[in-house]
Amino acid sequence: MSRPADPAAAAPAAPPARARTAATDSALLARLRVPARPPSLRIVRRTVREAALVAGADAAWADDLMLAVDEACQNVVRHAYAAAPETGDMVIVVRTHPPSDDGVTVDILDFAPAVDPTRVRGRDLDDVRPGGLGVHLIHAVCEEAGFQPPPDGAGNLFRLVKHFAKPPVDG
Amino acid sequence: MSRPADPAAAAPAAPPARARTAATDSALLARLRVPARPPSLRIVRRTVREAALVAGADAAWADDLMLAVDEACQNVVRHAYAAAPETGDMVIVVRTHPPSDDGVTVDILDFAPAVDPTRVRGRDLDDVRPGGLGVHLIHAVCEEAGFQPPPDGAGNLFRLVKHFAKPPVDG
Amino acid sequence: MTVDIAARGPATVAALSGEVDLECSPAVRRALLDALRDGRPVIVDLSLVSYIDSSGIASLVEAYQAARKQGTALMLAAVSPAALRVMQLARLDRVFNIRPTVDDALAVLAQ
Amino acid sequence: MTVDIAARGPATVAALSGEVDLECSPAVRRALLDALRDGRPVIVDLSLVSYIDSSGIASLVEAYQAARKQGTALMLAAVSPAALRVMQLARLDRVFNIRPTVDDALAVLAQ
């Protein structure tokens, strides 16, 4: 990494690398980085499912979260990196959902060009066609799902939130 | 991250953050970060086993590698962070082994104080006691295992190498 | 994931097993379209499917549409709970012709 | 992981199932030492152990040594392939008294 030749020229000084990497995110269950290619999805599924179980989920809940994350990662592999397939990685971060750890938040990061979120829409389910199901499956099993401003260095951040107990439905 | 107030004062200019994070390690199978605590070991096992299968391992080989990595991670949880339990993370990096992808290399990083490698020894197996088996299991299933100089920011780096075909034994 | 193709009475039975995901759904698609080629009805046995994603479902939809176009029966049989869950989420459980067992699907064909 | 404790003839059978790892080996250790307390022989059924690590093996070693000290028989029965692999790697397969089935272990006690 390039640094100013004279450290004194940079004010305030950068913190030592150690402090930065050692910092622990107390909500972290697992952070996984894999190449954005189809075989990685099996690794993503194992990791996310087990992280959900560690968070206290039951098997059916963990299976649904795993499906949603798989679908979001498929979209990274197939669409986000479409212009240059299998050239980048994706990062999946699984955290307990604050404030009361009543669910799990999953961030899916890629390093591809920024996506136009308005173009990401599932198809009409009554129109039976192959494809266009991923977005529906994600919304069917997660309470929240959508693009967020990506952190520095990332291309896109897609965030899923799934609660352990569904909020009561009105009416 | 702190940056010089006037970008022109920093020469040479830092590359854009994007270029740094997008860089892909072509040997990478999976990089996992988890809190260094017992429940994380289940997540580590799933991830490492599936990464080995993606690399082309058969089930028995993947099971052995999974055991070795679990044992190395147990040592991080129980010994490396002994002075301050469950305060840090560990990072497990699974790569195909260069040059000919004839196996897998697993790096296990922690952010604990540096370990004295000469103190890490298994017990005599004929002395039947609980404990002291982890190091033996690691060496029983991996061709190479040992501490390496850790990268900037990490406390310790323990590296395992396991080949797909064992080299022929002499005599 | 494996696709096992076998003749069974008047039909071809394609038994999928394991995880049908983005990595292997192209192979499933090809195997099903191949199986349809000789005009015999196709029964897709999903009893051993431990996981299926939207790409796997898309392969089934494509085979289903190819079968309809050529006037061949295509039935899904013994759908595993994991696969049924995804079909229900995608609201496709009423689109496909789903039979409880392969034998039941064969009995329907024999009528 | 579960530990299932049951009386079987003159013995106590402790059936472990699932993954015996650092997270749950303390519970296994406690359950086995508890089971030994009333002086009846203990048979540890390992048929459903899908994974065991050095901490799980250590719990078995500790129970084995506690049994020897108090003169009680402790046998391992129906060791799963996954568990046997780790015992062989640790060269403990000849230290423990291992029986092919729980019934076989009971027969030995009946002699």
Ligand SMILES: Nc1ncnc2c1ncn2[C@@H]1O[C@H](COP(=O)(O)OP(=O)(O)O)[C@@H](O)[C@H]1O
């Ligand atoms: N991460 C993404 N980057 C770019 N485009 C995306 C992304 N995710 C989804 N899309 C767009 O949204 C559409 C619907 O996605 P989806 O419902 O997953 O179905 P499918 O991927 O099978 O078409 C895709 O066809 C694609 O055009």
Ligand SMILES: Nc1ncnc2c1ncn2[C@@H]1O[C@H](COP(=O)(O)OP(=O)(O)O)[C@@H](O)[C@H]1O
């Ligand atoms: N990562 C580590 N950091 C510090 N000490 C370690 C580490 N790994 C192993 N050790 C030391 O080596 C000894 C042998 O380790 P091991 O064979 O895994 O058995 P056990 O952990 O059951 O004692 C440990 O008791 C400990 O003193």
